[in-house]
Amino acid sequence: MKHAGEKIVFTGSGIVCGAGTSVAEVWDRLEKGVSAVAPFTQFDGTNWPVKVAAEVLQDNRFLVSDRKLHKTIARTDMFGIYATESAIEDSGLPAYREGLGEAETNTFNDRTGLIIGSGGGNYRSNYDFLPLMTAAKAAPEGGLPYFGRELGNQVTPMWLLKNLPNNVLCHVGIRGQYKGTNACITNQCSSGVLAVAEAASAIWNNEADRIAAAGHDAPFEPEMVFYYHRLGLMSGEAPRPFDAERNGTVFGEGSAAVVLEREADAKARGAKVLGEFLGFGCCSEATGILDLEDDGDGVKRAIESALADAGITKEQVGLICAHGNGNEASDRTESMGIRSVFGEDIPPVTAFKWAYGHLIAASGIADLVMILEVLKRGVIPGIATLGEVDPLIAPFPISREAAAPRSDIALLICRGFGGMNVVLLVRGAS
Amino acid sequence: MAMIEKRRIAVTGIGMVTPVGNTAADTWAGLLEGKSGAAPTQSFDASGFSTTFSAEVKGFDAESAVPNRKLLKYASRSHRFALAAAAEALADAGIAPTEADSHRWGLAVGAGMLSVGYEDLTVVHDYAAPDGEFNADGLIDPDFPGNPVNFCRWQSNAGQGLLTKQFGIRGYATSVHTACASGGQAIGTALKVMRRGQCDYMLAGGFDSMINPTGISGFCLLGALSTDNDNPTGASRPFDATRNGFVLGEGAGFLVLEDWDKATARGAMIYAELAGDGNSLSCYRITDSPPDGNGPIQAIEQALGDAGITAAEIDYVNAHGTSTQMNDRSECAALKAVFAGRIDEVRVSSTKSSMGHLIAAAGAVEAAVCCLAIRHSLAPMNANYENPDPDCDVNLITGAPQPMRIRAALSNSLGFGGSNSSLVFRNPEEVRS
Numbered sequence: 001m002k003h004a005g006e007k008i009v010f011t012g013s014g015i016v017c018g019a020g021t022s023v024a025e026v027w028d029r030l031e032k033g034v035s036a037v038a039p040f041t042q043f044d045g046t047n048w049p050v051k052v053a054a055e056v057l058q059d060n061r062f063l064v065s066d067r068k069l070h071k072t073i074a075r076t077d078m079f080g081i082y083a084t085e086s087a088i089e090d091s092g093l094p095a096y097r098e099g100l101g102e103a104e105t106n107t108f109n110d111r112t113g114l115i116i117g118s119g120g121g122n123y124r125s126n127y128d129f130l131p132l133m134t135a136a137k138a139a140p141e142g143g144l145p146y147f148g149r150e151l152g153n154q155v156t157p158m159w160l161l162k163n164l165p166n167n168v169l170c171h172v173g174i175r176g177q178y179k180g181t182n183a184c185i186t187n188q189c190s191s192g193v194l195a196v197a198e199a200a201s202a203i204w205n206n207e208a209d210r211i212a213a214a215g216h217d218a219p220f221e222p223e224m225v226f227y228y229h230r231l232g233l234m235s236g237e238a239p240r241p242f243d244a245e246r247n248g249t250v251f252g253e254g255s256a257a258v259v260l261e262r263e264a265d266a267k268a269r270g271a272k273v274l275g276e277f278l279g280f281g282c283c284s285e286a287t288g289i290l291d292l293e294d295d296g297d298g299v300k301r302a303i304e305s306a307l308a309d310a311g312i313t314k315e316q317v318g319l320i321c322a323h324g325n326g327n328e329a330s331d332r333t334e335s336m337g338i339r340s341v342f343g344e345d346i347p348p349v350t351a352f353k354w355a356y357g358h359l360i361a362a363s364g365i366a367d368l369v370m371i372l373e374v375l376k377r378g379v380i381p382g383i384a385t386l387g388e389v390d391p392l393i394a395p396f397p398i399s400r401e402a403a404a405p406r407s408d409i410a411l412l413i414c415r416g417f418g419g420m421n422v423v424l425l426v427r428g429a430s
Numbered sequence: 431m432a433m434i435e436k437r438r439i440a441v442t443g444i445g446m447v448t449p450v451g452n453t454a455a456d457t458w459a460g461l462l463e464g465k466s467g468a469a470p471t472q473s474f475d476a477s478g479f480s481t482t483f484s485a486e487v488k489g490f491d492a493e494s495a496v497p498n499r500k501l502l503k504y505a506s507r508s509h510r511f512a513l514a515a516a517a518e519a520l521a522d523a524g525i526a527p528t529e530a531d532s533h534r535w536g537l538a539v540g541a542g543m544l545s546v547g548y549e550d551l552t553v554v555h556d557y558a559a560p561d562g563e564f565n566a567d568g569l570i571d572p573d574f575p576g577n578p579v580n581f582c583r584w585q586s587n588a589g590q591g592l593l594t595k596q597f598g599i600r601g602y603a604t605s606v607h608t609a610c611a612s613g614g615q616a617i618g619t620a621l622k623v624m625r626r627g628q629c630d631y632m633l634a635g636g637f638d639s640m641i642n643p644t645g646i647s648g649f650c651l652l653g654a655l656s657t658d659n660d661n662p663t664g665a666s667r668p669f670d671a672t673r674n675g676f677v678l679g680e681g682a683g684f685l686v687l688e689d690w691d692k693a694t695a696r697g698a699m700i701y702a703e704l705a706g707d708g709n710s711l712s713c714y715r716i717t718d719s720p721p722d723g724n725g726p727i728q729a730i731e732q733a734l735g736d737a738g739i740t741a742a743e744i745d746y747v748n749a750h751g752t753s754t755q756m757n758d759r760s761e762c763a764a765l766k767a768v769f770a771g772r773i774d775e776v777r778v779s780s781t782k783s784s785m786g787h788l789i790a791a792a793g794a795v796e797a798a799v800c801c802l803a804i805r806h807s808l809a810p811m812n813a814n815y816e817n818p819d820p821d822c823d824v825n826l827i828t829g830a831p832q833p834m835r836i837r838a839a840l841s842n843s844l845g846f847g848g849s850n851s852s853l854v855f856r857n858p859e860e861v862r863s
């Protein structure tokens with residue numbers, strides 16, 4: 001086995017999405033088959049072809065109690081800070097640090113890392129310029145000179161800082177004094193899962209002793225809905241992964257996070273263990289921004305390299321958490337990639353976007369947090385929106401009914417724009 | 431812990447598009463002259479802004495550098511710089527992914543400005559907010575000209591998607607953004623990916639272009655830019671006592687990284703060993719730099735440790751040196767803490783004095799400059815330096831480039847938000863001896 005000797009475990013997790021603000025709340029929805037996809041509230045959808053999303057409805061004060069911070073961060077950052085700090089709290093590390101002396105605390109801080117997958121920019125932030133643009137258009141001296149001159153009078157000096165893609169990284173760092181290795185990954189859908197993979201790799205490489213990895217995104221906004229719809233990627237209802245009648249995805253929003261550390265360190269401080277990181281695979285299809293290979297070869301290669309990285313065989317995989325975004329081509333090629341590795345002996349497959357929508361940069365890591373819960377409980381919730389499995393994909397072991405995993409190992413697939421495929425392998429807590 | 435033999439990584443190709451030259455060779459020549467890339471902003475009417483100049487890339491022709499019109503349709507200005515610099519780096523290395531080894535090739539990029547451009551915002555304004563207040567229904571007006579091609583262009587990993595497609599890279603691919611540290615972090619990520627055996631070859635770099643009304647607005651609002659509108663070429667003067675802000679640049683830099691043994695076996699020219707990466711978070715304030723260098727110090731020390739060398743072996747530092755009061759002071763405090771009694775022997779320059787600040791591309795371009803300095807035994811100068819600042823009394827290279835054999839070079843990138851990235855490059859002769 002490649003990483004023999006040093007096991008890396010998950011000791012904390014956190015999540016916020018339309019389906020809840022804790023793992024227990026989201027689990028409850030999954031188990032009951034209740035989707036959080038509902039008519040959206042952030043703008044008036046009366047005239048829109050798409051009227052639903054899985055929104056986070058909690059107010060900012062629930063997510064981040066420090067009200068001063070609300071003016072200097074974006075909506076997506078609220079989610080990211082909430083989930084990352086929830087995961088860190090869940091790990092028991094802050095209480096552990098309390099018990100350390102000054103020198104030990106400094107070392108602890110320097111050896112604690114943060115790796116955050118961020119959605120990157122957003123459209124909304126630019127709307128702060130719109131009133132100024134209206135005034136500039138009317139100005140006799142012409143648009144841009146007026147815009148430039150009046151800028152400081154009409155737009156907050158903090159505008160750039162509010163919109164830094166790496167805001168969650170900085171604010172969680174400042175608030176918790178976590179000064180170790182860090183990264184902000186802006187690789188669209190694969191951002192959050194890559195954060196987990198890079199966190200585990202950094203601990204294996206001895207760059208840090210413990211790392212909080214997170215993904216956060218707030219893709220639900222009018223321009224995103226408009227363009228996804230124009231590109232034929234958006235459904236008008238909760239997604240139906242691998243279903244014969246699937247017709248696209250729906251946006252969610254939120255964040256999820258996990259804390260990773262060495263098993264030996266977790267044991268030494270008496271931490272609870274949620275699962276083990278076994279390995280990962282990552283590859284590009286080299287197909288450009290939106291296109292997919294038509295045979296699922298990228299999915300196949302990512303699965304195979306994850307199995308090799310973890311040093312396990314395909315027969316040991318107990319369940320698959322698919323990307324399953326509900327799009328025709330994505331689900332079809334994903335199923336082809338899975339079949340080309342597992343043949344006709346595919347372990348039970350599930351996918352969660354029906355419940356909390358597509359969280360884009362946070363999608364895969366939200367799935368990871370919930371799959372650890374699935375492994376702990378030994379129950380795979382059914383997919384409530386599933387009708388008939390697409391005959392072009394069938395037979396495919398996906399179901400409306402709950403099922404049991406074949407083993408304590410889950411394989412998680414996350415796909416994204418830019419031809420990305422990332423696969424994680426994790427073992428549940430025994 | 432037992433010392434694990436680290437896989438050695440060679441830099442075998444360099445490509446750059448910068449405000450002082452549209453190729454690596456032209457950029458290098460420009461830096462040796464101490465040429466300034468700054469001038470009154472040409473790409474839009476900046477006359478009303480508090481800063482009316484910038485360091486723009488000049489006379490750049492994407493189609494001659496990357497003859498792929500279909501792909502370029504999806505490419506923003508910064509993606510075009512990236513495609514050209516990456517093509518140059520691969521040509522320089524004399525290798526490229528093939529059908530047989532494309533899955534062993536990876537990509538790591540520091541992606542620039544992740545928000546829409548002013549032209550696209552103007553269209554949204556006209557349809558959805560003519561009176562200044564955004565009304566979503568304007569977007570579903572049948573005449574709204576919003577174009578899905580533009581939407582694709584602004585996706586956070588669009589640059590990654592275009593680069594992997596253009597060059598047929600089918601292994602590990604990632605896109606990172608830690609503001610001004612992005613380029614350094616991307617190269618550091620590539621080093622780690624290669625060391626753990628996931629790729630044998632990687633294209634690593636950064637690209638950015640924020641010289642547009644919305645991009646420049648953010649920096650003007652913060653008061654981060656020099657306002658020396660009557661003297662653009664002298665405005666970027668890192669470490670000078672009279673420095674008053676950075677000069678916004680744009681461009682791209684890429685390195686081809688290759689397994690050392692494979693590079694040696696094919697007789698490749700090796701610029702340098704990419705020997706170490708260090709990475710820390712200052713946890714101080716979002717824009718302010720820690721006055722005592724706490725944060726950058728850890729990044730530099732980690733990079734040295736990762737390279738398996740001590741501070742005694744660094745001969746040249748390509749500083750982050752933005753030319754803002756606080757950043758330069760903080761970085762000098764860190765350098766003094768790390769180099770201690772040797773601080774006068776270490777030669778330092780910030781090439782932002784010539785190129786301006788390339789933001790997400792800065793760390794990548796400056797990594798390339800370190801490799802060229804090692805290769806040519808010549809360290810570029812810190813241009814525009816006149817007035818010593820007692821807080822910045824490091825041994826700057828001023829007036830002319832400094833001929834010197836460089837055993838190892840350090841490149842620092844310190845970003846907004848407190849992400850610090852340090853890279854160590856070693857002279858290939860040091861590795862072989």
